[in-house]
Amino acid sequence: xxxxxxxxxxxxxxxxxxxxxxxxxxxxxxxxxxxxxxxxxxxxxxxxxxxxxxxxxxxxxxxxxxxxxxxxxxxxxxxxxxxxxxxxxxxxxxxxxxxxxxxxxxxxxxxxxxxxxxxxxxxxxxxxxxxxxxxxxxxxxxxxxxxxxxxxxxxxxxxxxxxxxxxxxxxxxxxxxxxxxxxxxxxxxxxxxxxxxxxxxxxxxxxxxxxxxxxxxxxxxxxxxxxxxxxxxxxxxxxxxxxxxxxxxxxxxxxxxxxxxxxxxxxxxxxxxxxxxxxxxxxxxxxxxxxxxxxxxxxxxxxxxxxxxxxxxxxxxxxxxxxxxxxxxxxxxxxxxxxxxxxxxxxxxxxxxxxxxxxxxxxxxxxxxxxxxxxxxxxxxxxxxxxxxxxxxxxxxxxxxxxxxxxxxxxxxxxxxxxxxxxxxxxxx
Amino acid sequence: xxxxxxxxxxxxxxxxxxxxxxxxxxxxxxxxxxxxxxxxxxxxxxxxxxxxxxxxxxxxxxxxxxxxxxxxxxxxxxxxxxxxxxxxxxxxxxxxxxxxxxxxxxxxxxxxxxxxxxxxxxxxxxxxxxxxxxxxxxxxxxxxxxxxxxxxxxxxxxxxxxxxxxxxxxxxxxx
Numbered sequence: 001x002x003x004x005x006x007x008x009x010x011x012x013x014x015x016x017x018x019x020x021x022x023x024x025x026x027x028x029x030x031x032x033x034x035x036x037x038x039x040x041x042x043x044x045x046x047x048x049x050x051x052x053x054x055x056x057x058x059x060x061x062x063x064x065x066x067x068x069x070x071x072x073x074x075x076x077x078x079x080x081x082x083x084x085x086x087x088x089x090x091x092x093x094x095x096x097x098x099x100x101x102x103x104x105x106x107x108x109x110x111x112x113x114x115x116x117x118x119x120x121x122x123x124x125x126x127x128x129x130x131x132x133x134x135x136x137x138x139x140x141x142x143x144x145x146x147x148x149x150x151x152x153x154x155x156x157x158x159x160x161x162x163x164x165x166x167x168x169x170x171x172x173x174x175x176x177x178x179x180x181x182x183x184x185x186x187x188x189x190x191x192x193x194x195x196x197x198x199x200x201x202x203x204x205x206x207x208x209x210x211x212x213x214x215x216x217x218x219x220x221x222x223x224x225x226x227x228x229x230x231x232x233x234x235x236x237x238x239x240x241x242x243x244x245x246x247x248x249x250x251x252x253x254x255x256x257x258x259x260x261x262x263x264x265x266x267x268x269x270x271x272x273x274x275x276x277x278x279x280x281x282x283x284x285x286x287x288x289x290x291x292x293x294x295x296x297x298x299x300x301x302x303x304x305x306x307x308x309x310x311x312x313x314x315x316x317x318x319x320x321x322x323x324x325x326x327x328x329x330x331x332x333x334x335x336x337x338x339x340x341x342x343x344x345x346x347x348x349x350x351x352x353x354x355x356x357x358x359x360x361x362x363x364x365x366x367x368x369x370x371x372x373x374x375x376x377x378x379x380x381x382x383x384x385x386x387x388x389x390x391x392x393x394x395x396x397x398x399x400x401x402x403x404x405x406x407x408x409x410x411x412x413x414x415x416x417x418x419x420x421x422x423x424x425x426x427x428x429x
Numbered sequence: 430x431x432x433x434x435x436x437x438x439x440x441x442x443x444x445x446x447x448x449x450x451x452x453x454x455x456x457x458x459x460x461x462x463x464x465x466x467x468x469x470x471x472x473x474x475x476x477x478x479x480x481x482x483x484x485x486x487x488x489x490x491x492x493x494x495x496x497x498x499x500x501x502x503x504x505x506x507x508x509x510x511x512x513x514x515x516x517x518x519x520x521x522x523x524x525x526x527x528x529x530x531x532x533x534x535x536x537x538x539x540x541x542x543x544x545x546x547x548x549x550x551x552x553x554x555x556x557x558x559x560x561x562x563x564x565x566x567x568x569x570x571x572x573x574x575x576x577x578x579x580x581x582x583x584x585x586x587x588x589x590x591x592x593x594x595x596x597x598x599x600x601x602x603x604x
Contacts, residue, residue, distance in 0.1 A: 085563055086560070086561060086563075087561070088522035088523055088524055088560070088561035088565065089522075089523070089524050089561070089565050090561075090563070090565070091563045091564065091565055091566060094563050125563070126467065126504070126506045127506075127559075127561075127562045127563060127572060127577075128563065129467075129574075129575045130575040130576065130577075133575075164463075164464070165463065165464055165467060166463075166504070167463050167466075167467055167500075167504035167505075167506040167507060168504045168505035168506035168507075168559075168560075169503065169504050169505065170560060181463065182460075183460055184458075184459050184460040184461060184462040184463055185496075185500075186499050186500060186503045187503070187504075243565065243566070244566070245524045245565035245566050245568065246523075246524050246527065246528070246565075246568075247527070247528075251565070251566035251567075251568075252566045253566070286523070290522070290523065320565075322523060322524050322565070324527060328527050333523060333527065336521075336522070336523045336526050336527075337523055340522055340523070340560060343505075343560060344560060346503075
């Protein structure tokens with residue numbers, strides 16, 4: 001039996017994505033009915049019990065975020081879905097948007113009902129334009145069935161969802177940058193505080209959650225917070241969509257209970273990645289997108305849960321698991337990642353804008369024998385530390401994680417070409 | 430601001446009427462500026478936003494022209510110079526790159542007879558790179574407009590180029 005657990009992906013491939021009746025047969029919209037009847041505090045209590053952590057990458061407890069917004073008296077409030085999925089190696093939100101759109105619609109509508117929100121927005125990355133058009137259909141059928149629109153199911157509550165398209169900017173995955181972009185402006189992050197729950201979209205109190213987080217909410221309400229928690233890890237309930245890609249035989253999206261599998265099982269078991277193709281050997285993996293940690297085979301036995309990976313010095317992040325085989329040079333890989341950040345840095349703050357350029361330059365130099373000395377390597381460490389500590393937003397702060405973790409895992413690749421270690425030119429300066 | 434060939438020729442792509450129509454369809458709402466500009470770019474037929482179109486958007490939506498250009502230059506899907514009718518964007522992010530995306534790039538370069546970053550003389554194709562398009566489980570992948578093509582091989586590249594050149598979407602089903 002497969003160790004996948006199909007909660008979010010229940011009905012995948014069978015139910016027609018935009019069909020309300022197919023979704024209802026899977027238990028769809030029962031959670032919304034609950035949310036329209038029960039007091040908001042009860043709904044949020046279930047989400048807190050479930051220990052649902054934000055699935056976009058930051059792993060912030062969803063229940064706490066919702067509670068914070070509920071306590072703010074100012075109105076109107078907005079509900080925003082972050083569907084800017086831009087972390088390379090991540091394609092699970094695409095699966096939900098494209099194949100399971102009504103689960104997401106329901107999750108957002110539940111949030112709408114809890115906060116009696118004035119409106120919902122879903123910010124979808126520009127690269128998913130074709131999917132935006134299909135998602136529009138799902139919104140249409142939800143409206144027809146009165147799960148969106150005026151006086152939803154006779155409750156007196158009006159709520160609708162509007163699609164907003166990105167236009168190619170990784171940084172818009174940062175929630176405050178996403179709100180700026182939603183307002184039709186350039187997507188650079190805002191300073192915090194104030195928290196988005198206080199000053200969000202159009203300067204109003206706003207909830208921003210990831211696609212998968214919203215899609216998980218109906219499941220929490222359907223099975224109850226406690227049951228959802230028990231299904232996953234004691235510190236983080238439920239399932240997680242994991243995206244396997246790179247050098248694995250079976251790339252794809254897999255839904256697994258948190259805490260049920262090791263990285264080794266995910267990458268090598270025939271139910272999942274099924275190992276490295278072409279007889280190659282595993283060299284390293286990259287978790288949670290380009291901003292996440294890199295690990296060598298030493299950490300393959302870490303269990304895939306937020307808490308266990310954290311203990312191992314790693315993180316779940318977006319859910320990406322990119323595998324690289326032994327043909328790939330660590331420095332070449334890191335250069336590619338650094339080049340990505342150079343391209344995607346919004347340029348607002350110096351540590352990120354200049355730090356990434358400096359990292360890319362030094363990584364390139366590290367490939368040249370005797371180009372750098374040990375003190376240059378110390379410089380590189382200082383730059384990485386400055387980026388993590390002084391960058392303006394979370395993306396800049398994590399833009400050196402790949403470097404720091406790969407360095408720990410593969411110190412020899414960083415030192416091989418140092419002047420001090422080269423056969424010629426030692427002390428040549 | 431360099432003048433585009435079209436602007437020098439004294440006309441706007443798409444036509445001024447079409448630009449205004451698109452802006453109207455978004456209620457001339459400044460909040461919808463990015464969406465409107467995406468549509469204007471698509472309607473240009475050359476995958477760019479003309480200076481004149483940007484000026485019209487600025488005037489109609491009452492946002493400074495600098496703000497329009499700030500958007501056009503910040504978001505990587507926009508161009509301010511004409512590109513090909515088809516912009517082939519090969520994903521260069523790590524999961525695709527280390528699945529031989531560079532080889533795929535050379536196949537495209539050969540098939541199109543342009544280098545990466547260039548537009549061919551007929552204005553049909555522009556070849557460029559892009560950050561992740563979210564098709565990592567099908568790397569190497571490329572995006573052409575709204576379509577994404579995965580698991581690219583030399584044969585697929587040849588068929589895709591032919592289909593795009595002939596502007597025949599049906600012939601690339603299953604690609």
